[in-house]
Amino acid sequence: MKFKQVTLDNGLEVIAEVNANAFSQSLGYFVKTGSRDETMEIAGVSHFLEHMVFKGTPRRTSVDVNRELDDLGSQSNAYTSEEQTVYYMSVLPDNQHPALDLLTDMMRPSLRDEDFQTEKQVILEEIAMYDDQPPYGAMERAMEEFFGEHPLATRVLGTKDSVSALSAESMRQYHSERYAPNNLCLVAAGAVDFDALVSEVDKRTKHWTPSRVERTLHKPLTEQKQIQMIHPPATQQYTLEFSPGPGTMDPDRYVSRVLATILGDDSGSRLFWELVDKGLADAAVCYTYEFQDCGVFGLYLAGDPEQQQDNWELIQSIVSQSDSHPITERELELAQNKIAAGILLSAERPSNRLFSVGGAWVSRHRYETAAEVSEHYRSVSLEEVQKAFEGLKSRTAVRVSVGPDTAL
Structure with missing residues (x-):
């Protein structure tokens, strides 16, 4: 296993975790842009643009793009988040050349007016469908209320109004600025011919022009809030709580995830045994979100509206028991084993390593092996987890609940 990195003259970074023993390879363009880089006037443009990338290029129609993806036998897709837009495919090593040619060509889509209006x-x-399925927009509302004026409050899908008002010319301008080579990272994992990869991408992107790309990083100002949303057709009540947590640059993120696993993993955790296993709730979990400048420690509860108030009070009691029920050595060991197993088992697939290696590189410009990442969690001490547990008692939280009831 070897890590390799090159920066081309135009600023485009090429990185790879080369595994000569792998049977496949995964390639992906990580674009350092997402909903946090949008203004409210163009909210949703990153995700919209992700769709448009598959609609063809000056060299290929949309039919050509999809046919070639099939011809390669690839597993391919794309996604947009708050901080990244990623286009990726997994192929056999013999198909590295055509896969790279197609993926690189797609980074310069035609963005035709007729395709824009159709898409x-x-x-x-998609926005209407998302708002009409559980938890019925509660996640987006929680993000908006928690982050306030911070750029991370912008919805990934945008809103009906922002997408309706968006013009093709605005998208072209956004693409020109944010898809510049110095804002892209080509990531590869598996059985990769790195020298050939660099040579080919350099040849295909020499004419790409860099741009001045900026991202504002700062922590949000969080206020205690409780929001109730009513959705009469809902048969369950859904409650989310966000409080401040460590970001991707903060070493405390390892402690936070271990604590979330102990308290609220979807199996074997305190919340699981007290609420889900006993049939009191359908779901009761803790989780963490990490961004470049901040993070979220979250709670989620789903269940019978008539029991929601009692269940939420039980959750609050459990996450406030740092004095009466401190974290045990056994709980720490189980959580560390679970996290380590997840990291190391997933690392056997190049496609999973693509996301791990690429995500870490574009967010904090750092490479670590799966074993090194696992060791960070193994190194978390009982004292560190207990201290984080105690900190939950004084957290400033935003709570959003949605359902047929006004339970919370």
Whole structure:
């Protein structure tokens, strides 16, 4: 296993975790742009643009793109988040050359007016569909209330109004600025011919022009809030709580995830045994979100609306028991084993390493092996987890609940 990195003259970074023993390879362009880089006027443009990338290029129609993806036998897709847009595919090593040619060409889409108008309707339907399925927009509302004026409050899908008002020219301008080579990272994992990869991408992108790309990083100002949303057709009540947590640059993120696993993993945790296993709730979990400048420690509860108030009070009691029920050595060991197993088992697939290696590189410009990442969690001490547990008692939280009831 070897890590290799090159920065081309135009600023495009090429990195790879080369595993000569792998049977496949995964390639992906990580674009350092997402909903946090949008203004409210163009909210949703990153996700909309992700769709448009598959609609063809000056060299290929949309049919050509999809046919070639099939011809390669690839497993391919894309996603947009608050901080990244990623286009990726997994192929056999013999197909590295055509896969790279296709993926690189897709980074310069045609963005035709007729495709733009057609896809706009698809996006609007996606927004409507998302708002009409559990938890019925509660996650987006929680993000907005928690982050306030911070850029991370911007919805990844955008809103009906922002997407409806978006013009093709605005998207072209956004693409020109944010898809510049110095804002891209080509990531590869598995059985990769790195020298050939660098040579080919350099040849295909020499004419790409860098741009001035900026991202504002600062912590949000969080206020205690409780928001109730009513959705009469819902058969369950859903409650989310966000409080401040460590970001991707903060070493405390390892402690936070271990604590979340002990308290609220979806199996074998304190919340699981007290609420889910006993049939009191369908779901009761803790989780963490990490961004470049901040993070979230979250709680989630789903269940019978008539029991929601009692269940939420039980959750609050459990996460406030740092004095009466401190974390035990056994709980710490179980959580560390679970996290380590997840990291190391997933690392056997190049596609999983693509996301781990690429995500770490574009967010904090650092490479670590799966074993090194696992060791960070193994190194978390009982004292560190207990201290984080005690900190939950004084957290400033935003709570959003949605359902047929006004239970919370």
